[in-house]
Amino acid sequence: xxxxxxxxxxxxxxxxxxxxxxxxxxxxxxxxxxxxxxxxxxxxxxxxxxxxxxxxxxxxxxxxxxxxxxxxxxxxxxxxxxxxxxxxxxxxxxxxxxxxxxxxxxxxxxxxxxxxxxxxxxxxxxxxxxxxxxxxxxxxxxxxxxxxxxxxxxxxxxxxxxxxxxxxxxxxxxxxxxxxxxxxxxxxxxxxxxxxxxxxxxxxxxxxxxxxxxxxxxxxxxxxxxxxxxxxxxxxxxxxxxxxxxxxxxxxxxxxxxxxxxxxxxxxxxxxxxxxxxxxxxxxxxxxxxxxxxxxxxxxxxxxxxxxxxxxxxxxxxxxxxxxxxxxxxxxxxxxxxxxxxxxxxxxxxxxxxxxxxxxxxxxxxxxxxxxxxxxxxxxxxxxxxxxxxxxxxxxxxxxxxxxxxxxxxxxxxxxxxxx
Amino acid sequence: xxxxxxxxxxxxxxxxxxxxxxxxxxxxxxxxxxxxxxxxxxxxxxxxxxxxxxxxxxxxxxxxxxxxxxxxxxxxxxxxxxxxxxxxxxxxxxxxxxxxxxxxxxxxxxxxxxxxxxxxxxxxxxxxxxxxxxxxxxxxxxxxxxxxxxxxxxxxxxxxxxxxxxxxxxxxxxxxxxxxxxxxxxxxxxxxxxxxxxxxxxxxxxxxxxxxxxxxxxxxxxxxxxxxxxxxxxxxxxxxxxxxxxxxxxxxxxxxxxxxxxxxxxxxxxxxxxxxxxxxxxxxxxxxxxxxxxxxxxxxxxxxxxxxxxxxxxxxxxxxxxxxxxxxxxxxxxxxxxxxxxxxxxxxxxxxxxxxxxxxxxxxxxxxxxxxxxxxxxxxxxxxxxxxxxxxxxxxxxxxxxxxxxxxxxxxxxxxxxxxxxxxxxxxxxxxxxxxxxxxxxxxxxxxxxxxxxxxxxxxxxxxxxxxxxxxxxxxxxxxxxxxxxxxxxxxxxxxxxxxxxxxxxxxxxxxxxxxxxxxxxxxxxxxxxxxxxxxxxxxxxxxxxxxx
Numbered sequence: 001x002x003x004x005x006x007x008x009x010x011x012x013x014x015x016x017x018x019x020x021x022x023x024x025x026x027x028x029x030x031x032x033x034x035x036x037x038x039x040x041x042x043x044x045x046x047x048x049x050x051x052x053x054x055x056x057x058x059x060x061x062x063x064x065x066x067x068x069x070x071x072x073x074x075x076x077x078x079x080x081x082x083x084x085x086x087x088x089x090x091x092x093x094x095x096x097x098x099x100x101x102x103x104x105x106x107x108x109x110x111x112x113x114x115x116x117x118x119x120x121x122x123x124x125x126x127x128x129x130x131x132x133x134x135x136x137x138x139x140x141x142x143x144x145x146x147x148x149x150x151x152x153x154x155x156x157x158x159x160x161x162x163x164x165x166x167x168x169x170x171x172x173x174x175x176x177x178x179x180x181x182x183x184x185x186x187x188x189x190x191x192x193x194x195x196x197x198x199x200x201x202x203x204x205x206x207x208x209x210x211x212x213x214x215x216x217x218x219x220x221x222x223x224x225x226x227x228x229x230x231x232x233x234x235x236x237x238x239x240x241x242x243x244x245x246x247x248x249x250x251x252x253x254x255x256x257x258x259x260x261x262x263x264x265x266x267x268x269x270x271x272x273x274x275x276x277x278x279x280x281x282x283x284x285x286x287x288x289x290x291x292x293x294x295x296x297x298x299x300x301x302x303x304x305x306x307x308x309x310x311x312x313x314x315x316x317x318x319x320x321x322x323x324x325x326x327x328x329x330x331x332x333x334x335x336x337x338x339x340x341x342x343x344x345x346x347x348x349x350x351x352x353x354x355x356x357x358x359x360x361x362x363x364x365x366x367x368x369x370x371x372x373x374x375x376x377x378x379x380x381x382x383x384x385x386x387x388x389x390x391x392x393x394x395x396x397x398x399x400x401x402x403x404x405x406x407x408x409x410x411x412x413x414x415x416x417x418x419x420x
Numbered sequence: 421x422x423x424x425x426x427x428x429x430x431x432x433x434x435x436x437x438x439x440x441x442x443x444x445x446x447x448x449x450x451x452x453x454x455x456x457x458x459x460x461x462x463x464x465x466x467x468x469x470x471x472x473x474x475x476x477x478x479x480x481x482x483x484x485x486x487x488x489x490x491x492x493x494x495x496x497x498x499x500x501x502x503x504x505x506x507x508x509x510x511x512x513x514x515x516x517x518x519x520x521x522x523x524x525x526x527x528x529x530x531x532x533x534x535x536x537x538x539x540x541x542x543x544x545x546x547x548x549x550x551x552x553x554x555x556x557x558x559x560x561x562x563x564x565x566x567x568x569x570x571x572x573x574x575x576x577x578x579x580x581x582x583x584x585x586x587x588x589x590x591x592x593x594x595x596x597x598x599x600x601x602x603x604x605x606x607x608x609x610x611x612x613x614x615x616x617x618x619x620x621x622x623x624x625x626x627x628x629x630x631x632x633x634x635x636x637x638x639x640x641x642x643x644x645x646x647x648x649x650x651x652x653x654x655x656x657x658x659x660x661x662x663x664x665x666x667x668x669x670x671x672x673x674x675x676x677x678x679x680x681x682x683x684x685x686x687x688x689x690x691x692x693x694x695x696x697x698x699x700x701x702x703x704x705x706x707x708x709x710x711x712x713x714x715x716x717x718x719x720x721x722x723x724x725x726x727x728x729x730x731x732x733x734x735x736x737x738x739x740x741x742x743x744x745x746x747x748x749x750x751x752x753x754x755x756x757x758x759x760x761x762x763x764x765x766x767x768x769x770x771x772x773x774x775x776x777x778x779x780x781x782x783x784x785x786x787x788x789x790x791x792x793x794x795x796x797x798x799x800x801x802x803x804x805x806x807x808x809x810x811x812x813x814x815x816x817x818x819x820x821x822x823x824x825x826x827x828x829x830x831x832x833x834x835x836x837x838x839x840x841x842x843x844x845x846x847x848x849x850x851x852x853x854x855x856x857x858x859x860x861x862x863x864x865x866x867x868x869x870x871x872x873x874x875x876x877x878x879x880x881x882x883x884x885x886x887x888x889x890x891x892x893x894x895x896x897x898x899x900x901x902x903x904x905x906x907x908x909x910x911x912x913x914x915x916x917x918x919x920x921x922x923x924x925x926x927x928x929x930x931x932x933x934x935x936x937x938x939x940x941x942x943x944x945x946x947x948x949x950x951x952x953x954x955x956x957x958x959x960x961x962x963x964x965x966x967x968x969x
Contacts, residue, residue: 023617029659030616032652321680331680332673339669346665350657 004330011317011333014310018340020299026347028191028248038194040165040247043146043153050078051148052131052213056121057083060139061091067139068099068106076148081106082128084121118206119222119229126221135210136230142255143208150252151210154245161215161242162234164193165208166253170359172352172367176374177265177381178258179367183348186355190248197246201288201297203279204234204244208254215242226282227398228275235279235297239287250358266385273304273389274398307379308386314338345375455563464573465559472555472580475843477548480590481541482850485955488926489778490540490592491878492897497523498538498882501531508892509904513683513696516674518631519594526550536886539859540592540879541852550596551589555580557603558785564610565646565753565789567796575792578734579785583842584727588781590846594633595781601629602636602643603785606756609647609663619647619659623666630667631674634700636782638767639760640667646756705772716768716775723780726842729835731780734787737794738762744797754793760786799824854951855880858922861948861959863887866920870894874920875901875940877927898927902934915940915962923958 028038053071057064064083071081083096087110100106109128111121122136133155137143147165154163166189172182189205196202209230219236222229238244259265279285285297299306314337320326321334352371356363392398455461497520499508506517526546531538558579562572579585589596608622626643629636644660651659678684678693686692707714723731738761741751751758764783768775802824807817859880866872869888875898876884881891889895893910898921900907911917914936921927921940931937944960951957 026616026658029655031614032655035654328677328680332676335673335676342669343662343665346661347658350661353657 003324004326007317007320007326008330008333010313011336014313014317014337015340017306017310018337018344021303022340022344022347024192024195025187025344026191027195034194038190038246038248040150040154040249040252041157043149045149046156047077047149047152049133049152049155050131051076051080051133051135051151051210052129053079053081053135053137054122054125054129055081055083055137055139056118056125057085057092057096057139058116058121059089059092061095063140064092064095065099067137067141067143068096070145071137071143072103072105073145074143074148075145076152078131079105079148080131082109082125083107084109084111084125086110086116086121087112088116117224119226120224122229123221123224126217129213132213133210134213134216136207137254138207138256140256141207144252144254147208147252147254150247150249154247155210155212158245159243160245161212162204162237162244163210164197164202164204164234164244164246165210166190166248166250167205167208168250168253168255168359169258170255170361171257172355172361172363174258175262176370177262177378179352179370180374180378181258181265183352183355183371186351187348189246189253193246194248196296196300197244199293199296200238200241200290201285201293201300202234202238202244202246203228203231203276203300204237206230209233211237223282225398226275226278227271228279231272231275232279232282232284235282235301236284239284241289262381266381266388269304269382269385270388270392273386274393276301276304277389277393278398304382304386304389308383310337312383314341345372348375455560460569461559461563464569465556465576468559468573468576468580469552469555472576473548473552475581475847476551476586476590477545478847479849480544480548482852483846483848484587484591485851486540486855486879487591487593488878490544491881493520493523493594494527494538494540494543494592495878495881495897496520497527498531498885500524501528501538509897509900510691510906512691513678513693514699515594516631516634517677518628519597519633522597522632523592539882539886541856544590544592547590547592547596550600551580554589554596554600554603554785557600557607558788561603561607561610561757561785562789562792564607564612564650565756565793567750567753567789567793571792571796571799574795575788578730578791579788581839581843582727582730582784582788583839583846584723584730584780585784586843586846587726588778588784591778593778593781595635595778598629598633598636599782599785601625601632602639602782605629605640605643606646609643609756610650614650614652614655614659616655616659616662619651620662620666622647623663624670626663627667627670630671633782635779638763639782639786642756642760642763642786645759649752649755703774705770706775708771709768709775716773719775719777719779722777727839729838730784730787730791733794734761734783734791735765737787737791738765740794740797741790748797750793750797750800754790757786757789757793761790798827802827851955854955854957855924857950858924858948858957858959859883859887861950862889862920862922865948872919873917874922875918875927875937876922877924879926880922880924898937899930899934901936901940908936911936915943918962920944920962921960923960925955925957 028035055064055067055071068081068083083099083106085093085096085108093108093110096106096108100108107128109125111124113120113124126134133151135148135151151163151165154160167185168189169178169182169185172179193202193205206229211233215237219233223232226232234244259268280298280301285294285301288294288297317334318338321331326334348371349368352363352368355361496507496511496517499505500517500521501524502508505511506521511517523543523546526549527538527543530543530546537543555576559572559576562575563569567575580589602625605622605625608618608625611618611622622643626636626640630640644663647660647663648656675684675693683690683692684694686694706716706719709716709720711717738758741748741754741758742762744751745755761783764779764786767773768779803820807820862874862880862884863869869884870890871894872889873894873896874884874889875896878897881895881897884895885891893907896907901911901918902908918940921937921944923931923941923946927937928941931941940962941960944962946958947961948959949956
């Protein structure tokens with residue numbers, strides 16, 4: 001009897017968790033109107049907002065120049081690029097200085113902190129920003145030339161304080177985990193973030209994010225001690241009622257690549273999870289006015305851990321139903337979470353198809369197969385990262401887990417600070 | 421304050437409601453986004469609903485004749501309520517159990533306060549609720565498929581007031597519940613907001629329909645078609661896969677139930693889902709429906725006896741819509757119901773298939789909708805086709821209205837007297853007096869019900885249970901005496917172990933193939949007879965019974 005009650009309760013809790021996550025994940029596709037509203041609106045050709053684009057670069061001499069060149073091709077008329085380099089990184093500094101020499105719109109700021117991380121670098125540059133809006137990109141980002149014009153229009157037409165553009169991992173064909181990683185980004189930026197924007201609680205992404213300079217200065221910039229400074233900034237801004245707008249256009253997204261190895265993906269995910277946990281413990285989200293908003297915040301920031309738990313418990317639960325002698329009704333309940341998981345799986349397959357269509361990429365049958373077969377293993381990876389994050393946070397290890405720089409040619413693959 | 425970009429700023433939502441392309445013509449009332457806030461719709465629907473409830477509800481217990489199947493399902497619902505499992509005899513996967521589980525839920529409250537009301541006659545009242553929901557859903561679906569208000573109302577009237585509907589919808593048939601779920605699936609598939617979770621819900625409702633009555637499976641493609649036409653290009657793949665997934669996952673719960681009970685595959689000493697399906701698939705056919713010597717022909721005639729307008733008119737309507745597909749807006753809008761009618765008609769035309777008497781129930785809402793749609797199409801052709809605003813001469817307009825009025829009057833002159841007769845019979849005739857008298861006799865004239873064994877048909881079974889007979893082995897569904905090993909085991913001396921047979925028409929008809937029942941009939945004499953002729957109910961006392969005990 002006690003076993004039955006226990007199983008029923010666990011099953012129902014898991015079911016509702018999975019159902020809510022699924023509901024949010026599918027937000028953008030709820031109706032055609034919602035889907036249309038997630039896109040950038042067409043700019044009117046008028047430019048009024050000036051941009052300061054922050055480009056923190058660390059051991060990224062190989063890709064930095066290309067990124068700067070591409071940013072300079074922007075159609076927008078008023079922007080500056082501030083490249084932030086470390087005082088201990090002469091190679092990258094050299095590339096940045098050369099670019100600054102070629103084009104007056106590029107400036108270089110040197111970060112002299114002893115222990116370096118991305119929020120400290122950006123805070124160093126913040127006083128130097130002359131634009132109305134501060135934008136953040138990463139050194140390896142491919143930015144669309146028309147993005148700034150669209151963001152400009154979004155700021156003016158909506159009166160937003162923050163505009164978050166889409167970020168998309170593209171190289172789904174590289175490996176089984178990159179396939180899932182790409183799809184995660186797809187569902188997150190294409191769909192879930194819009195729900196967060198609508199509900200008034202949003203963890204921002206780490207790049208292609210634009211904040212009005214006074215708002216950012218008022219908020220005191222980024223938290224240098226937080227491992228997910230991007231998420232933290234979003235939570236702090238939306239908690240005090242700043243208006244955040246999200247827009248996703250497949251031809252306007254910032255394209256990125258997945259981490260180069262399974263280990264670096266694990267480390268990246270560990271850092272995010274730990275960052276989310278830190279943000280949760282900072283309690284800025286408690287200022288949110290609505291109960292529903294606070295619940296959403298609580299749930300979102302704890303997602304990695306819930307994910308870890310459900311990944312283990314769902315199969316266990318079904319096994320119990322099949323092999324233990326429980327009443328048929330209870331056994332039925334244990335299948336509920338699995339049913340939701342299956343629905344999620346199916347929507348992921350459809351999502352992959354849509355992803356291929358949106359980006360003109362050819363998704364083969366093998367990719368669908370990989371997506372399905374890789375699912376449980378990816379779940380395992382996520383669970384591992386979650387456990388690792390809790391352990392690190394518990395031990396007080398809050399340093400940026402940058403892997404040692406084995407060589408310049410690998411530099412950009414060892415960065416762990418790709419945003420969530 | 422945060423929000424997503426407002427939809428209105430620039431990117432216009434492509435208003436591609438491929439499903440309901442509208443001509444710019446005037447006479448069509450655009451279906452409001454929310455029907456429940458449209459006063460004319462609410463009033464019309466409410467008035468029609470009241471009329472349908474009066475006609476279907478008046479005299480519901482006494483007409484039509486209690487059917488064996490009604491008794492079966494209600495008795496199984498009773499077993500569910502009593503906590504005796506999915507049936508009071510061994511559940512053998514004849515149908516998925518969801519149908520009578522729903523009946524159990526619907527009858528729960530009245531059965532709780534008045535257990536003796538749990539008999540076929542009195543519990544028919546809950547079918548009124550099902551009919552009401554279905555009738556409203558027919559109206560909603562008609563409006564969602566962009567029928568004008570009057571045509572949606574016509575569909576609702578055809579569905580609810582045809583004498584054929586009145587007779588069949590009064591009965592406790594699983595098909596009635598399945599129809600309700602199917603209509604819900606259609607309404608959700610045609611949701612004007614094209615919401616992903618509405619389409620997902622359509623999948624769930626479709627699965628519920630199939631789990632209520634498995635034959636609804638063949639109507640699901642029509643639900644899909646409706647959903648396809650009503651979904652938007654950009655969200656369609658999510659909507660459709662969502663619906664299919666939902667449907668499949670809910671549907672799988674039936675085999676899962678069998679698996680959890682260890683009864684998925686055949687084995688010694690237990691029933692199985694496999695055997696149940698095998699039985700249904702190999703049921704002896706009832707012949708080609710148009711062959712006058714076949715059983716199916718008889719079934720068809722029994723439907724046409726009650727009403728010709730809805731079945732034949734509906735078929736004609738479906739044919740008209742299919743033929744005018746290219747030109748008629750209405751035809752394309754009603755593609756789903758028309759397909760449902762076509763599929764159901766084709767399945768009924770199988771020469772070797774088994775055609776049950778309630779088969780037509782599944783088709784009724786779709787027949788009603790396509791007939792209403794066909795009428796709307798004709799009305800549109802007569803009143804509007806070829807007319808351009810302001811250009812037409814006055815006499816031509818008058819001629820159009822004259823033709824329309826004449827057509828309407830002629831149809832009314834044909835339909836109204838026939839329906840009046842049919843519905844009056846339904847509201848006044850008392851077909852069940854013999855059954856009720858027999859039940860009363862068994863309750864008052866038998867001295868020791870708890871120790872008396874009697875064969876009855878399913879329709880009377882619950883009555884006798886309430887009179888104190890032992891359910892299952894005391895009062896026995898007559899055919900279980902031959903077919904259920906658990907029952908025959910308790911009758912080692914065959915007919916000699918029985919005391920009474922309540923020989924209703926069903927028992928007399930089926931006794932031919934059942935040795936134990938046949939023997940009991942042959943070795944018994946009537947002690948009371950109620951009614952006359954074919955429909956009489958005899959109470960027969962088995963001869964040896966007195967001496968043996």
